[in-house]
Amino acid sequence: DTGVSQNPRHKITKRGQNVTFRCDPISEHNRLYWYRQTLGQGPEFLTYFQNEAQLEKSRLLSDRFSAERPKGSFSTLEIQRTEQGDSAMYLCASSKQTVNEQFFGPGTRLTVL
């Protein structure tokens, strides 16, 4: 039984570079969520997919952020022209549509220098 996996676990980049993160949900889960967490805060919702459809986006998801979930399996989150304020832990979660219990991955820690 594999849980939610995320890659890479850590990413250090320079300001202005583009970065992409990957999330592989639990296999039978059709819902996938992205959250962002900064130090000392709870996670904040970014976006959510049901199968391949992106159904909800937060105002936090500026036009520099884009997320995809082709074929309703894994998902990618891309940040273009990174800024220092993008430094955070990016968390992915998945759930079944019928049971709204969200299971989280280990996260990707992004540091923008």
Place this chain on the structure above:
Amino acid sequence: KQEVTQIPAALSVPEGENLVLNCSFTDSAIYNLQWFRQDPGKGLTSLLLIQSSQREQTSGRLNASLDKSSGRSTLYIAASQPGDSATYLCACLTQGGSEKLVFGKGTKLTVNP
């Protein structure tokens, strides 16, 4: 707009003590409430899920209660152990069409041997 508050922000107890963590939410129209554990630099581990129709859930030494009318939930930890040291987060899934979890900032628990 749902807001979740957790008090206290930090708690230090001696090993063996029973303890209660508090979570309050402003909008009582919730689908469910989840309690999570987060170790430093790690992702979130789901501990308990309480559906809106339930009053409590138990798992081992953990018991979570829900009082929707007062907008409160508590997480009771019996016979605390040093391995319980972590940050505990509660999160609500609110009715109204959004699938996002709204998190509190967490309570950092330290159990001293």
